[in-house]
């Protein structure tokens with residue numbers, strides 16, 4: 001029994017030791033996981049996040065509550081910064097997504113247009129420059145659609161805008177068109193007098209209904225809104241599926257221009273240039289001696305296209321061009337339509353700007369001749385004098401009617417000295 005008691009005593013002793021060890025361990029564990037006690041609320045998670053967990057909340061110290069305020073404002077400003085950063089990241093992500101969408105869109109468009117191909121061998125690849133034409137939409141202007149059906153030949157025609165101020169030039173204009181035998185041309189009359197004048201001369205004429213949308217712009221808009229009218233009217237011709245050879249009235253027709261077009265580009269235009277370089281483009285070197293070794297900067301130059309005589313095909317890039325020019329004419333004071341036309345056609349895409357992707361072709365400057373080429377060069381050159389241009393545009397000179405008549409005398413009636421009385425330039 002004694003032995004049993006002994007045994008039982010030592011057993012009880014070791015139990016107590018185990019209990020103490022467990023108690024100590026439990027205490028350590030609680031101390032580790034709940035350093036501020038089991039009942040005390042833990043300090044705010046933000047405190048810990050910003051490395052302030054060491055801070056002890058004093059029972060009622062003024063200094064501590066000041067610090068709490070400071071910390072709180074710090075927390076607020078930090079979380080504000082955080083949300084700003086988040087917003088910035090969100091903006092960037094959105095921009096990136098938009099760009100990606102654009103890429104997707106372009107890729108999809110491309111896939112609709114045609115199959116993907118491998119590039120051919122060196123020298124055998126050619127990019128697309130003849131864009132597909134739009135599907136004609138007669139609902140845009142059924143009355144005009146009917147007129148065009150009668151007037152146009154192979155879905156193309158010459159179009160000129162005219163009001164009473166240019167009546168005499170208009171007469172020279174259509175007389176020569178008739179003499180050459182061009183059937184597909186149309187005058188857009190801007191007033192009733194021109195309607196009557198055309199009708200009495202058997203000239204195809206179209207006057208817009210004053211209540212039609214585009215003309216409301218012309219009536220209610222200011223001067224600069226009206227100068228965009230030409231491009232807005234042209235848009236309808238393209239929407240109806242026609243190619244237009246837009247023509248000013250200070251132009252003498254000597255051959256049928258439709259026999260001299262390439263029709264491979266969205267815009268095929270006559271140039272204001274006067275030789276190979278200025279008409280077709282050249283490397284113009286800009287010199288800045290202060291730069292020493294790098295003093296020469298190479299630039300590209302080309303004389304502008306003449307927005308008074310161009311052939312435009314009914315394609316999406318062409319219509320976009322007309323829209324862009326009309327839009328800028330409506331919004332920009334004192335904008336010159338020819339400058340705007342060229343800027344839209346030639347300036348490339350850059351940050352904040354999407355350039356137009358239209359195919360363009362410069363017409364032969366001897367065949368589609370401006371009056372500078374005629375009076376400065378051609379009339380003085382025995383060989384060039386014998387060449388018969390398709391048209392002559394009296395764009396560089398003010399006494400237009402007299403020069404137009406002289407051009408007719410020279411080229412049509414063979415009067416060799418008809419051009420002699422005129423100075424090279426305007427004479428003032």
Ligand SMILES: *[C@@H]1O[C@H](CO)[C@@H](O)[C@H](O)[C@H]1NC(C)=O
Nearest residue numbers: 274275276277279280364365
């Ligand atoms: C202009 O270019 C044409 C053809 O591109 C060429 O035949 C002619 O010789 C050139 N004229 C001059 C003056 O370089």
